[in-house]
Every structure is written in structure tokens, then in C-alpha cells.
Amino acid sequence: MENIEKKIEMECDVVVVGAGFGGAAAAKKCADAGLKTIMIERSEKVGEKIISGLTIPFHGFLFGPDFIRDGNPPIERPVDGIINYIIKDIEKNDIDIDDSLRVPKPFSPIFSVGYNAFCKAFCEWEVQQAIESGVELRTKTTVVDVIRDNGHIRGVITENNEQIWSKIVINAEGSHGLLAIKAGVREKYPPDTISLADVYVYDMDKKDIDRIFGFSLKFCWGWDEQKIAPPLGHGNGLMVWPYSDSLHLMQDQCLRKDDGPVYNLAGALRGYHEKITTNLPWWRDEIAPKVRLRARMWDGFEIFVGLDKRLRNMPNFTDGMLLIGDAAGLENTELCDGVPTAWFSAEIAADVAIEAISHNDTSASFLKRYDDRIKAHPIIQWAITSTNRYNLRYAQKEHDEKKLKKYIHDGWGLGFCKHGSSALMKITLSFIKKDPKVIGKWIRMYLRYYYHWHHRHYENIQASDGTQKKQKGIKLKSYLRLMDWLLWITSPLIRLLAGLLEPLSGAANPVMKLIFPIIAPMYLWFIKKWDMAFDPLSKQLVQAVVTSDPSIFDV
């Protein structure tokens, strides 16, 4: 809305639109810096309109907001790897497996590659932390427009025509970007970049999930003519996430194939689901008899936006407004995870908002530093430009099994090291360089998360096992003390090493590519042979964690 008459109904420093994964993190950081922050959410209760997978990968927790890393968010299950089923002929049961992405024992299951969670429970927890920092939350309120004053955004207008004036707006509205479009900052995405996800939640006994899934996700990929999964490169087949006492299952497919016709998704997605759940041996025999449908939902999300240069370069800031997370087009183009990038961009946006307000300058020229930092963030850039999912279409086109396996291995198997090592090395070293003691916080995070997941010790969730057995075996408390002490005395050396190695991060991908053919088979051989040998140690570690006094995991 252009140059409206100013009727101040509400004035604050920062308005955050959307109390999802990113919005809550941005709002909390602004409030912690003493800014008067209002967060506006259209749903009645936080998180009840957010539909997701959801495995949040480890890098989100390690390199995202401190309060999440050092807190106790409600998680549904740690994840120690992915089992990919490559379905060549379902009738003949001709299925290959790539389970190369796996945390070896004794690290698994405590040191995980990610955590599964329900969006509502997780976002409610995040928002609660934000409220405790002083954020004012308004639910049941849809933001319908921005307030413009000579082109500069000065706040938002709600559906009740209420004006909320602010020094800066952080737009965390999620995927469809209706407010950004209304504000003239971004445009509607083309349908071939949007995927429609069909999500099913099944009740299943925890003991059965422990036995059948353990801590692994199961993903299925099939040749198009099998008609059991969406066309390769245009969607994901059956993806199953084990939760605490339920399975989360997703199939998704782009709305359109390049410039071709719009898919008949209402029929297709139903067909895949029926066919795969009745024909896939492990689902049909082991899962189907034990599950009951708890929920079904669907949502559209911006899967390939990052791969289109023009869309990727659409503005993520303007005079008076910063866009974060899905609203800024930061969905991962391969793993379809957007929570880590929502968190990273939330933190950057909050920092920039704090700086802009302290300089009394929220113009686009000042806010440009936000875009610069997003572009310099190694993980964000890696996430929005990964191509293995998209490239699956070429394997199908040429019906090339080798290619199919390669893309799956590189996207959802060990092959990710060939394109993800540089980003991970750079960010890890930059954190360690800043404060080597962060290593201790990471380790405590893994232990704390596992402890609380095991006991279901979360606010609003009934604990399943409140009794504490007496601690036997490994004395974690002493080990943690020793670790703290070692980190303390070696800090200067670690910092120096991290500083020296960080500039070499760019070489990690090429080096990995070079040595991958030698080290990958060795690693896979190692985990096959040694997993059994290390199993007792893994169990001892789990036992030590779950029987400890949880206060030793606090930071």
C-alpha cells in the first residue's frame, strides 16, 4: 500500500511475518538484542499450517542458532543414515540397495546425521524460546500488505486493516511468497519449479519401528515405466521417515514437466502410493500389517527455484524489508530440506536488522550486506545449487542404470562428500576458529538430544520412561570434564590450525573427487566389517547417556 495516511496503531522496531522455523529464530535474536519485536502468525496455533518431511540435517543444529543447539527441542528420532532402494523391476523384485550414507558404530545412533521432528511441536518450542526473550506473538492474524512510505517499507497491514509500523520487516512467510509478491519484491514461481508433496503419517508401534527401521530413512527410486514413483528428476518416490511411534511418508512431484503439460497429480500420486505400498516387498510384508493411517496432508514447495539463475537472483531485500528461509527461495534443491537455510538466513537477517537499526538506516543500500552474507554462506549456496535430484531425469532419458545409481549415490549416499565437503569444512573450521570450545557444545548437544529423545522429556509431551536406572559402565561425567579441560588447554593450537586450514576448504571437493574411488570402498568395507564389532560399544555409550544425570549435558 503506497503512502497511506499514518494512523499509528502499533509501533515497534521489528515485525516478523510468520512464526515458522525461520521467523522464530530471527525474532528471538532481535529481541535478545533489546529490539521491540512483534511476530505475526496467521494460524491459530503456531506450526499447525506447516507441512514438511521432516529430517532436519545435522548442519542446521551445529551451525544454526545457539539456543537450538544448546536447548532441548522436541525431536521424534535421530537419523543415522539413508537406505536407498533402486527399483528396477518391482514385479520381479529386482531392487538394488545403496545404504552407503551411514554413521558407523559406535558413533551411531548418538552422533546422527539429522533429527526427525513434527513441525508443530518443533516450531512451538522455538516460538516459546522467542517469547521468553521478549518477542510479542500475535496469532490468528494474516498480514495482507506492507506499509509503503515513498517506496520504503515501514511495516505491515493485517487483514483487519490494522497498521503495524516498524523500522524493519523480516519476511518469514514461507514458500509461496504472497506478501513478497504483493510488495513487488518477488514474483510467482513457474510450476516446473514447484513440487506437490503428498504426505501420509502412519501409527506404528515403537518396538516395530526400532526393529525394522532403527535410525535409518528409507527412500525409493524407480524407473518411470514402473509407475511406482514420480518421474525421475521431477519428484521423489516413497520417502519414509521413522518417528517415535509413527512413520512419516512422502511422495512428491513437480506440477509440470519443463514446458510440457501439467501432470494429473490427483490421480498419479494416489496411484504411486497404492502401487508401492502393495507391491514393495518390505512395505507389503513388514509394514502394511502393522500400520494405521493417522493423518494425510499435502503442500506445494519450491524445489527447483535455486537451480534457475534468474529466480535464484530475485531480490531477498528491499528498502525496509529482509526475506528469509523459503520466502527468499532457500529450499534445498536436492534433499528438499529448507530448515537449516531458514535458520542460517534468520540469524543473518537478525544481525543485519540490528546493525541497520543501530545505524538508523534501513535503506536497500544498507541492507545489501544481507544478500552479500547469504551469498557468502557456504552451506546456503551449496544447498540451493545441488543438482543430483534434477539430473535424475537424464538417467531416465538414457535409461542408464549406471547414471541412475551415480546420481542417487551422490545425492543421498556417500557420494555427497564429492560436492559437500568444501562447504562443510569451511563452516566447521570457521566455527572452531571463532571458539574451539564449540566442539564441546556440539558433543553435549548430541548427548543431550539423545537423552531427552530416549526419555521423551519434552514440555507438552508425556514422558514414556521417567525412571532412572543407576549409572553403570562408562562414566560420562568424567569424560566430559576431561574433554572440557583438553579443549581449554589446546584452544590456541586448535584455533591456529583451524585458521590455517580454513582457506584450504575450497580444495576439499576436488581432493575428495580424486581420492573418493579409493577411500569410499575402504570406508564401506570398514563399516560392514566393524559395525558388528563396535555394536557392544555403541550400546554401552547409549546406556551411559540414557542413565546419566542430564544436567551434565547442559552448556
Next chain:
Amino acid sequence: MIKSFEDIPGVEWVPGTGEFIKVNSDLCSGCGNCVKVCLGSCYIVKGKKAVIQTLERCMECGACWYVCENEAISFSWPNGGTGFKTQWG
């Protein structure tokens, strides 16, 4: 009254949404794209024009809006606190 549907368990719909999705029949070509992608069966094509039968089964996914090549569909959010909700997303 809050609504739920047997074929879409675990989700509830709070009334009072308003007409948050609209079809401009002057622009609609009757191509049926919206019908094809709507998993909630919210649309039908009648007399070569798309008609919204119900928004009570709408999951606000935006698919219909994305696939309409004639910009005949206007898409906005339902009134705050209304529309679908779930705790299992």
C-alpha cells in the same frame, strides 16, 4: 463448526475462511489444470469453466494457483485462525 473428512484424517478445518481462492471465469479457459493438481477435489470444470466446489477440503497448497496459465485464479490466505490445521505436519 470444525470439519474433518474421513479420507483426510488428522486434519481439521476451521470455518470462516472467506473466499480466499477465486476463479475469474472471464479469464478461465476451462483447461482443467487446477482440477488435475488439486488433491482435495476442490474444483470441477462445468460448461468449460472452472468452478470451486468447496474450500472446506483445501490444504492451502497453492498448486492450483501455480498451474493456472491464464492467471484466472487469485490466491490469498484465509482469515487468520481459520482454514486447515494439523499437528502432524
